[in-house]
Amino acid sequence: MHNVLLVARREYLEQIRGRAFRLTTIMVPAVFVLLIAIAYFSSIGLGSHRHLVIASNDANLANAIRTELLTPKSSKRSSESKPPQIDVLAPATETDRLVLQKQVQSKSIDGFLFIQTSSSAAPIATYTSASAADLTTNGRLNDAVDHAVVDQRLAGFGLSGSETSALDKGVKIETYQIRRDGGVVKSNALASFYKGYAMAILLSMTTVMYGLNVARSIIQEKTSRIFEVMLSIVKPSEMLAGKLVGVGAVGLTQILIWVVAAALILTSSLATAYLKGDFEIHFSWVEAIMFPVYFILGYFLYSSLFSGIAATCETEQELQMYTPLAALPVWLSFSVILVIINDPNSFWSVALSLFPPCAPIVMFLRMGSEIPPAWQFAASIILMVISIWAILWVSARLYRIGILMYGKRATLPEILRWLRYS
Amino acid sequence: MSVVELAGVTKAYETKVAVNNLSLSIDSGQMFGLLGPNGAGKTSSIRMIMGITIPDSGTIRLFNQPFDRKSLERVAYMPEERGLYKKMKVLDQLIFFGELHGIAAAEARKRALAWAERLDIADALGKKTEELSKGMQQKIQFISCLLHDPGLIIMDEPFSGLDPVNAALLERTLLELRDEGKAIVFSTHRMDQVEKLCDAICLVNKGEAVLSGRVREIKSRYERNHVIIEFEGSSDFLNSQEIAEVNNFSGHVEIRLKHNGNAQKLLKEASSVATIYRFELVEPSLEEIFIQTVGGRADA
Structure with a gap:
């Protein structure tokens, strides 16, 4: 045990003092903040700096739509977004449509809404732009056209402007979530989902990153032949255990730094001013406990797998060929994200959250919607511990022989023989 | 111990x-x-x-x-x-x-x-x-x-x-x-x-x-069949029948005698054609023993 702690301490101090640790400790949260900021600002209002044209045979309707589009949806957002430039072309004809199409093509405008009304039928609206997938713009346009048309129809029935506004005022449903302890908290599906998603990404990134760190450290010791010296003093199992514990402690330290930093930032007056209403995020104690638990389990799963693989490799380049093995469960977990959003308790959601390589990520994606039952946590943890034990059993054997084998990459039959010998 | x-x-x-x-x-x-x-x-x-x-x-x-x-x-x-x-x-x-x-x-x-x-x-x-x-x-x-x-x-x-x-x-x-x-x-x-x-x-x-x-x-198990000679004059004596192998460093030669080769005979032959400054019968070096032993086994 003394040697395990010494090896772990050396590994821990070397990594903590390294430039890579300082860089990732600062860069990872910075990249997260940047991504969230990009997502947030890009979602604000109708795409800013846009130049749109509303063309219609009905000038009143066109102007009403323009007013709707320029009216901010929430006071908070209005101060942050730059309004788009919207011109009205009315009355417009089919010839105007062709001219507008050319303008889109030449990029002098970003898009145009062409709306034709007739007394006998419902208005026909088309939106033409250079980009097909601008969901925000399309959604806002739909809302604006709907409101303007309904207002116009109501006005046709003789209602005043203030009466029509009062009638088409939407109802906002406020959502609440009942926690396991019976407490009721205000919830927001989108914010909760993003929270779960962010935690799952952080978890997948750190477990795989530190798992690969162990592997890289093994290859470096193998190429520098330090194993020969170390193995004359400590047992291979002590070396492996020390390495796993040391690098794992580095990961936990980094997470602790992030958590403390996040707690300080989130409780600051600036953050509390911003993170309210739609962006109010609740962290439960289950998430606070499960994050380090799943980090440790995930880290041991991947690091024990990669330590075995690394012992059979000669260079870091060879090791890189195996990295898709780590990425595969991550891809699989995130590929079922829609299934999890729709029903976090569906068969596939539960099955994947019990499948050890995917468990940490899927559990946190599920926790974004609701906290899974305790038995599922227990089952996933037990299954992960069993898997870690099995992988460690194999890896320790490969490690014992592999680290002393130099010169060429081990073939599969050789690896099988190593397992048999040890 | x-x-x-x-x-x-x-x-x-x-x-x-x-x-x-x-x-x-x-x-x-x-x-x-x-x-x-x-x-x-x-x-x-x-x-x-x-x-x-x-x-x-x-x-x-x-x-x-x-x-x-x-x-x-x-x-x-x-x-x-x-x-x-x-x-x-x-x-x-x-x-x-x-x-x-x-x-x-x-x-x-x-x-x-x-x-x-x-x-x-x-x-x-x-x-x-x-x-x-x-x-x-x-x-x-x-x-x-x-x-x-x-x-x-x-x-x-x-x-x-x-x-x-x-x-x-x-x-x-x-x-x-x-x-x-x-x-x-x-x-x-x-x-x-x-x-x-x-x-x-x-x-x-x-x-x-x-x-x-x-x-x-x-x-000591190996016979003293190595000779070091430092000389001046003709090196014709290096063709002697007593010699199995020669390393000639111009004026300084290291010789391995044949099995049962006669060192005294070689000395006579050398002194008849050259001035001898040093004639030393030495035991084989470890390197020679190494090469002889390993080489012999490798050949076998």
Whole structure:
């Protein structure tokens, strides 16, 4: 045990003092903040700096739509977004449509809404732009056209402007979530989902990153032949255990730094001013406990797998060929994200959250919607511990022989023989 | 006291027998050379002594006890491929190895400083290993082996990478350690150093011990059929029927006589055509014995 702690301490101090640790400790949260900021600002209002044209045979309707589009949806957002430039072309004809199409093509405008009304039928609206997938713009346009048309129809029935506004005022449903302890908290599906998603990404990134760190450290010791010296003093199992514990402690330290930093930032007056209403995020104690638990389990799963693989490799380049093995469960977990959003308790959601390589990520994606039952946590943890034990059993054997084998990459039959010998 | 004792040790890897029925004994206060060509089984033997691998058959005893990992605390090992953590500072590294050997950090630090002074490398203690020259790294590795005051020191090619000044310093240090009663085993290809330093040797070839014993005793087993001649004049005598092999260095020749070749006859032939300054009948060098033994077996 003394040697395990010494090896772990050396590994821990070397990594903590390294430039890579300082860089990732600062860069990872910075990249997260940047991504969230990009997502947030890009979602604000109708795409800013846009130049749109509303063309219609009905000038009143066109102007009403323009007013709707320029009216901010929430006071908070209005101060942050730059309004788009919207011109009205009315009355417009089919010839105007062709001219507008050319303008889109030449990029002098970003898009145009062409709306034709007739007394006998419902208005026909088309939106033409250079980009097909601008969901925000399309959604806002739909809302604006709907409101303007309904207002116009109501006005046709003789209602005043203030009466029509009062009638088409939407109802906002406020959502609440009942926690396991019976407490009721205000919830927001989108914010909760993003929270779960962010935690799952952080978890997948750190477990795989530190798992690969162990592997890289093994290859470096193998190429520098330090194993020969170390193995004359400590047992291979002590070396492996020390390495796993040391690098794992580095990961936990980094997470602790992030958590403390996040707690300080989130409780600051600036953050509390911003993170309210739609962006109010609740962290439960289950998430606070499960994050380090799943980090440790995930880290041991991947690091024990990669330590075995690394012992059979000669260079870091060879090791890189195996990295898709780590990425595969991550891809699989995130590929079922829609299934999890729709029903976090569906068969596939539960099955994947019990499948050890995917468990940490899927559990946190599920926790974004609701906290899974305790038995599922227990089952996933037990299954992960069993898997870690099995992988460690194999890896320790490969490690014992592999680290002393130099010169060429081990073939599969050789690896099988190593397992048999040890 | 016998420090290392191998009795009938065999180790095979898959299809290759690395060590076959090897027996040897090394005493305290003895400098022992483990010799042999590349792939002969030296490293495999050392790894078994160090408990890195386990023999398939035979027994290993350390310090008169059956092999036990505990006894490795009294052993130092310096492998051929030096192993140091490149990014670690030298002093931290030495303390780490000292602690692994069971010494308290403060004591390890004290010993590291003393050894660094002794080997004239105190300036390097604050540097990272990767900043040091190969020779300096070699010295650091050497110190890391000795901090725990081992009774048995095993070194694979200890002089490789050292300049003559540092090689001489290491030689002196090894002799001092031997005089303190430590058993020192080293494997090398440098026969001149073996001849100068070793009390006993074991020559291994293809996993088997082909020659072992005290150096003087081994050399005395070989007939004195080597002649060194320094001369001036004609070198026609080098065509003599008595000669099996000649290394001619213009004015200085090293000759191996034929089996039963007559040295006196050769002297007469030489002095009849040249002025002889030196005519010395010498025993074969260890290098010649090595080549003769290993080469002979390889041919067979």
